[in-house]
Amino acid sequence: MSEQHSHDIHVPVGALIGAGVLILFTIAAVAIFRMSGLDPTAKVPEPEQTVQIRELRFEDSPEGTVIVYQIIDGAADQVVEVIQPGEGGFIRGVLRSLARARRASGIGSEHPFLLIAEANGTLLLEDPETGQRIYLQAFGPTNLDSFRALLARDEIPQ
Secondary structure, three states: OOOOOOOOOOOOHHHHHHHHHHHHHHHHHHHHHHHOOOOOOOOOOOOOOEEEEEEEEEEEOOOOOEEEEEOOOOOOOEEEEEEOOOOOHHHHHHHHHHHHHHHHHOOOOOOOEEEEEEOOOOEEEEEOOOOEEEEHHHHOHHHHHHHHHHHHOOOOOO
16 A cells, blocks of 8 residues: 655645735835835934933922923023823833932932934933933833923923
């Protein structure tokens, strides 16, 4: 009893059609990209192209509020935001991680953070004392907007 062995390979028709569609889609996408005139070597603007920088200092109050001050050379710090208890969870979380690094390095809270908007749309919070940088886009548009509001905000009357 010898069984006959077959070397015929049967590829399902659906897989062949899927592969063909994928190849056609790839060719079409490349053609559209090239016809649109976009440069495939175009680069995002360099990070050094800063549009706006705001020096901010954050202070926790005993009542649980976080007071955000803008540092202005030769003038008193200006309050630009007061975050009430239970609000601003993302801002509080980011600040906690930066404050932890400062405590580990023996640095106090009197030094400002830099909130930086770059020409390419990047928004980041930098701690010049520890060198930490947090790119805020990574956390989504809603969280990004909470810091973007600090860039746009003027002094709050007290």
